Amino acid sequence: MNPVNYLYLAALLFTIGGAGVMIRRNAIIVFMCVELMLNACNLAFVTFARLHDNLDGQIFAFFTMVVAAAEVVVGLAIIVTFFRSRHSASVDDASLMKL
Amino acid sequence: MTTATAVSIHSLWTTLADSTPGAATTSTAFQTPKVEYAQLSPILIVFGAAILGVLAEAFLPRRSRYTAQLAISVIGLAAAFAAVVALAADGYASTKSHIAAMGAVAVDGPALFLQGTILLVALVAAFTFAERRLDPAAHGNRVDSFAAQGSAVPGSEQEKAAVKAGFTTTEIFPLLLFAVGGMLVFPAANDLLTLFVSLEVFSLPLYLLCALSRRHRLMSQESAVKYFLLGAFSSAILLFGVALLYGYAGTVSYGGIADVVGGTAKLTPALANSTATDALLLIGGAMVVIGLLFKVAAVPFHMWTPDVYQGAPTPVTGFMAAATKVAAFGALLRLLYVVLPGLRWDWRPVMWAVAILTMVIGAIIAVTQTDVKRLLAYSSIAHAGFILAGVVAVSPDGVSSVLFYLGAYSFVTLGAFAVVTLVRDAGGEATHLSRWAGLGRRSPLVAAVFAVYLLAFAGIPLTSGFAGKFAVFKAAAEGGALPLVIIGVISSAIAAFFYIRVIVLMFFSEPQPGAPSVAIPSLLTSSAIAVGVAVTLVLGVAPQYFLDLAGKASVFVR
Numbered sequence: 001m002n003p004v005n006y007l008y009l010a011a012l013l014f015t016i017g018g019a020g021v022m023i024r025r026n027a028i029i030v031f032m033c034v035e036l037m038l039n040a041c042n043l044a045f046v047t048f049a050r051l052h053d054n055l056d057g058q059i060f061a062f063f064t065m066v067v068a069a070a071e072v073v074v075g076l077a078i079i080v081t082f083f084r085s086r087h088s089a090s091v092d093d094a095s096l097m098k099l
Numbered sequence: 100m101t102t103a104t105a106v107s108i109h110s111l112w113t114t115l116a117d118s119t120p121g122a123a124t125t126s127t128a129f130q131t132p133k134v135e136y137a138q139l140s141p142i143l144i145v146f147g148a149a150i151l152g153v154l155a156e157a158f159l160p161r162r163s164r165y166t167a168q169l170a171i172s173v174i175g176l177a178a179a180f181a182a183v184v185a186l187a188a189d190g191y192a193s194t195k196s197h198i199a200a201m202g203a204v205a206v207d208g209p210a211l212f213l214q215g216t217i218l219l220v221a222l223v224a225a226f227t228f229a230e231r232r233l234d235p236a237a238h239g240n241r242v243d244s245f246a247a248q249g250s251a252v253p254g255s256e257q258e259k260a261a262v263k264a265g266f267t268t269t270e271i272f273p274l275l276l277f278a279v280g281g282m283l284v285f286p287a288a289n290d291l292l293t294l295f296v297s298l299e300v301f302s303l304p305l306y307l308l309c310a311l312s313r314r315h316r317l318m319s320q321e322s323a324v325k326y327f328l329l330g331a332f333s334s335a336i337l338l339f340g341v342a343l344l345y346g347y348a349g350t351v352s353y354g355g356i357a358d359v360v361g362g363t364a365k366l367t368p369a370l371a372n373s374t375a376t377d378a379l380l381l382i383g384g385a386m387v388v389i390g391l392l393f394k395v396a397a398v399p400f401h402m403w404t405p406d407v408y409q410g411a412p413t414p415v416t417g418f419m420a421a422a423t424k425v426a427a428f429g430a431l432l433r434l435l436y437v438v439l440p441g442l443r444w445d446w447r448p449v450m451w452a453v454a455i456l457t458m459v460i461g462a463i464i465a466v467t468q469t470d471v472k473r474l475l476a477y478s479s480i481a482h483a484g485f486i487l488a489g490v491v492a493v494s495p496d497g498v499s500s501v502l503f504y505l506g507a508y509s510f511v512t513l514g515a516f517a518v519v520t521l522v523r524d525a526g527g528e529a530t531h532l533s534r535w536a537g538l539g540r541r542s543p544l545v546a547a548v549f550a551v552y553l554l555a556f557a558g559i560p561l562t563s564g565f566a567g568k569f570a571v572f573k574a575a576a577e578g579g580a581l582p583l584v585i586i587g588v589i590s591s592a593i594a595a596f597f598y599i600r601v602i603v604l605m606f607f608s609e610p611q612p613g614a615p616s617v618a619i620p621s622l623l624t625s626s627a628i629a630v631g632v633a634v635t636l637v638l639g640v641a642p643q644y645f646l647d648l649a650g651k652a653s654v655f656v657r
Contacts, residue, residue: 007346014339021332030328037335041342048346052367056351057342060292064338067299071331074303078310078323084252085317091328094321097406 006047013040027079027089038068112436112495113657114196114207135199138191138206140182141214142287145280148175152273161266165229168272172225175276179283180218187211187652196656202352203293205433208652209502210287213429216506217422220513221279223627224418227517228271232621234313234527240265244412244520245311246319253316268311275418278304282422286429289437289656291341291351291387294430298337298394301426302330305419312412314527322410329393329403337390343383344438347376353438354657360441384439388446391434394427397487398456401480405468408476413528416472417516420479421509428486428505432498435490437657443493450491451583457484458590466597471519471530474597475512478556481594482508488587489571492578499653500570503646507555507563507638514631515552521545521618529615532601537610542617546605548632553602555635557595563638570646 013036020033042061049057083089136143148171155167186206191197196207204210231241245268248261281301288294306327312319345351348359349367358364366376393400408416439446461481468474486508489501522529522538522545529535539546555562568591572584620628638645 010342014335017335018332021328027324027328031331034328034331034335037332038338041335041338044339044342045345048342048349051346052349054349056292056349057345060341060345060351063292063296067296070299070303074306075327075331078306078320078327081250081252081310082320082324085320091324094324096318096321097409 003047003050007044010040010044010047013037013043025090025092027082027091030091031075031079035068035072038064038071112498112653113440113655115657132201134201135197135206138186138197138199139204141179141186141218142204142280142283144179144182145175145218145276145283148172148179149273149276149280151175152276156270156273164269165231165267168269169225169229172272172276173222176218176222176225176279180215180222183211183215183218187215192652193654196654198289198354198656202354203290204284204287205289205656206287207656208654209429209432209498212502212649212652213286213425213505214283216425216509217279217282220421220425220509221275221282221418223510223513223630224414224422225272225275226623226627227414227417227513227520228275230414230520230620230624233520233523233618233624238263238265240267242313243267244313244414245271246313246316249307249311253320271308271311274304274308277301278308278418279422282426285426286433288430288433289353291344291353291356294434295334295338295341298334298390298430301423302334302394305415305423306330308415309407309411309419311415312410315410318410319412320410322407325403326407326411333390333393333400336386336393340383340386340388340390343379344387345383347379347383353433356438357441357657360439362441380442381445384442384446385449387434388431388449391427391431392453395424395431395483395486396480397453397483398460398480399453401457401461401483404480405473405476408479409470409472409530413472413516413520416475417513420475420516421512424479424483424486424512425505425509428490428501432490432501433655436493436498437655440493447491447493450487451580454484454487454491454583455586457481457487458587459484459593462590462593465594468597469532471532471535471601472516474532474601475515475519478594478598479512481590482556484590485568485571485587488575488580488583491580491583492574494574494578495650495653496570496574497578498655499646499649500567500574502649502652503638503642504567504571506645506649507567507634510631510634511552511555511563514628514635515549515556517624517627517631518545518549518552520624521620522615523618524613524615532604533611534615535601536604536608537614538617539606540610541614545617548628550602550605551632551635553598555639557598558591559595561636561639563635563642566638566642566646 017033017037021030024030042064045057045061152171191206192208192211199206231243234242247266251258278301281297284297309326310320310323348356396404461477465477486504489497555564558564558568576584
């Protein structure tokens, strides 16, 4: 199978994630969409690594996974404290500072 | 690797490293990576101090943590700054500039200059983090600007118990150090992997620091959520751009990509016959630049700035506004000047547009603000536009003017936010502008210091703001961006209007009844503010030495 198809899939997943960040209102879902974008990047990295026949992309994918894990730790902590003080994880409720 | 022609084109602002990194990877035998620990010492010292801070947090009794953490932070940052100075004195900023750690980190003039700036800013910021005299003591315990217990729900019994027990969040010091470590790597990153990892290393601690305010905790948590979601979104965009650039060039090292962009290295056979390679390069480069423009808060990627700056604890806001901007502009300069100089006819018009939008929109929206922190946030957006004017100059003067501007601006910002922490009423900091009316009558010194900062923001002669703006606009005009300079001067005039308006409000209007009081800070915040004023005046009155220093440090290694 032509590896370029995986690039199309990666672009599609990235777009779905990006659209989700814009459209969805629940902070957790928004965050999941960001993770989807990161995984789309991983797919693009390993596909390019296959196309170029070198390992840089695969190594990059590992680093992305570790960074994504660290981001989950920090992100969930922030979203959970936010939820506990407001009983809502909706990003529309975060409007204390509107001008 | 034949990079001779590429170097001759861009030799104005890049110099060839003494060894070609990555050459060893072609041999099949496994070789241990060569890491020049001495050249990475500033970064290693800061990360070492951060880890020491985590251990202190785990093993020291609660009452001795504050002193220990403050000592670790201050000593670590000062030692790292000494290491930067030693490296620069050793010639790494000019003749011996070098790419260390197997091509991952550049040790050159811009990197060392910006690392020195970040370390000094962080040192002063650590003082404002440690301030414990501003809030009245709670249950006999001195308290700082940070929540007693970050996980306790605001207003709950748990929070009251934590305050009563005298808990303080001393984790802020290791978090600060981790953020500083990431910021040191960010402008020195010489491949896209290091760029991405250091971006996250400095962003994640900042998201947490934003959520830890003692007062206005709901606003603080809200700002952290906004900063985190938008920051994660922008770093995902940057990462996809990195993937596309890797797909285009087959390597993530800056020099390797620049060779392919400049046409001196061949595309890999897999893509040589495809027509889509230009799309990979253009879209990938644009997405990486978007990720960096988000961090410098350039319009149209500035939406997070006012909310995050307003909600975060004020010492964190000051640190963020100063140090993040320095680090992100360093990375942006290196990306545009080292990786993508072959594309400058493509990115220059785009950066023109971004710079104009950032200057004009930042200045105009700032006029309508009624909150001091939001006002300073929009002013920082406008300043990002002025710095971008230096970036589009595409000349060594452009690089040195941006370096100088960043050094001057960061201390003014830090000092201004430190003054904001002093003006308080029963609810904490009184940040509404109407509350600042008549401040000059009751606290002439504090109001005068803030006026100095505002004049520096406005770019009045004899302040560092004037020297910085002059250098940036001069470089931009010589680089053929005269319309940009004219728009820049006009938006400076608009910006000057609201800075002057605050000064008039402070000195020439009657104080309202129940006006906020000015807290008497300890030596920590006073010295932070004094350093800010000193830097502002020295860089304004006698900028030449520092302009020369920035000029000498303006050559990138590749």
